[in-house]
Amino acid sequence: MLLAMKRAExxxxxxxxxxxxxxxxxxxxxxxxxxxxxxxYRRKPFFFKSLLNTTG
Amino acid sequence: MVVxxxxxxxxxxxxxPLSRVKAFCExxxxxxxxxxxxxxSFFLISGYMHxxxxxxxxxxxxxxxSKTAIDLATQLISAYLIPAQQLIPDAQPAQRTxxxxxxxxxxxxxxxxxxxxxxxxxxxxxxxxxxxxxxxHLPMLSLYLDARGFxxxxxxxxxxxxxxxxxxxxxxxxxxxxxxxxxxxxxxxRTQGTLVEMRPAFAELVRHTMAIYFAVTRxxxxxxSYALESEIPQPGAGCLG
Numbered sequence: 001m002l003l004a005m006k007r008a009e010x011x012x013x014x015x016x017x018x019x020x021x022x023x024x025x026x027x028x029x030x031x032x033x034x035x036x037x038x039x040x041y042r043r044k045p046f047f048f049k050s051l052l053n054t055t056g
Numbered sequence: 057m058v059v060x061x062x063x064x065x066x067x068x069x070x071x072x073p074l075s076r077v078k079a080f081c082e083x084x085x086x087x088x089x090x091x092x093x094x095x096x097s098f099f100l101i102s103g104y105m106h107x108x109x110x111x112x113x114x115x116x117x118x119x120x121x122s123k124t125a126i127d128l129a130t131q132l133i134s135a136y137l138i139p140a141q142q143l144i145p146d147a148q149p150a151q152r153t154x155x156x157x158x159x160x161x162x163x164x165x166x167x168x169x170x171x172x173x174x175x176x177x178x179x180x181x182x183x184x185x186x187x188x189x190x191x192x193h194l195p196m197l198s199l200y201l202d203a204r205g206f207x208x209x210x211x212x213x214x215x216x217x218x219x220x221x222x223x224x225x226x227x228x229x230x231x232x233x234x235x236x237x238x239x240x241x242x243x244x245x246r247t248q249g250t251l252v253e254m255r256p257a258f259a260e261l262v263r264h265t266m267a268i269y270f271a272v273t274r275x276x277x278x279x280x281s282y283a284l285e286s287e288i289p290q291p292g293a294g295c296l297g
Contacts, residue, residue: 011172019267037132037194049227
C-alpha cells in the first residue's frame with residue numbers, strides 16, 4: 001500500500017519510477033512538455049519567468 | 057516550491073493559516089521571510105489568491121486559490137502528466153474530472169513527497185543551478201531540444217540561436233548566454249566563438265531532471281488516488297508543517 005510507505009520506501013519507489021522514465025528515449029515527450037508549457041508561458045511571460053523559478 | 061506548498065497545504069486543509077505555510081517555506085529554506093511576504097502579496101494583488109480572516113481566530117489569515125489559479129495549476133500539472141503518459145502509459149490514467157477534484161487528487165499525493173522532502177533539490181542537487189533562475193527549467197530544456205537537432209562529429213550538440221530562445225521565453229539574451237557560460241565552467245557546454253556545443257553530460261542532466269519531474273507527477277497522482285479512496289488517515293499529509 002503506497003500510503004503506508006515509510007520515507008525510505010517512498011524514496012525507493014520514487015527512484016524506481018524515475019529509472020523507468022530515464023531509460024526511455026524521452027525527446028518526443030520532452031518536446032511535448034515544452035510545447036504545453038510554452039502555451040501558458042507565451043500568455044504571461046514575465047509572470048512565468050518568476051513562477052517557474054524552482055525555489056519560488 | 058512556495059506555490060506547490062501553498063496548494064498542498066490548502067488541499068489538505070482549507071483552513072490552514074497562511075502563517076503556517078510561511079513558516080514551513082521559511083524552515084525549508086525556499087525563500088526568506090520578507091521575500092515570502094512579497095510573494096504572497098503578489099499572488100493577492102494579481103488575483104491568484106484570496107485571503108480572509110480565520111473564522112475561529114481573526115488574528116490568523118486563511119487563503120484559497122482563485123479560479124484563475126486553479127485553472128492554471130491544472131494546465132501546468134497536465135503539461136507534465138500528458139508527456140509522462142506518452143512515455144509510460146499509466147495503468148490507472150487520471151480520470152477527466154473538474155479542475156478542483158483533479159488538483160485535490162494531485163496535491164493529496166504530492167503532500168506525502170513534500171512532507172518526506174523527496175523532491176528535485178534533494179534527488180539531484182546538480183540540477184539546482186539551472187532550475188533556480190528566471191524561466192525555471194524551460195531555458196535549459198529549450199537549449200537541450202534545440203541542440204538535439206544538431207549533432208557534431210565528436211558527440212557534442214550545436215545550439216541554434218540565443219536570440220530566438222530568449223525571445224520565446226521572455227528572458228534576455230544575456231540570461232541565456234549567462235546560463236551557457238556557467239554551464240561551460242561545469243563541463244556541460246563548450247564554446248568556440250559564437251558556436252556553442254552541448255556536451256553529453258548536459259544531455260544526461262536534462263534527461264535525469266525531467267525523469268524526476270515526470271516521476272514526481274506520476275507518483276503524486278498514484279498516492280493521491282489511494283489517499284482519496286482510502287479511509288486510512290494520510291500519514292504524510294497529516295505531518296505537513
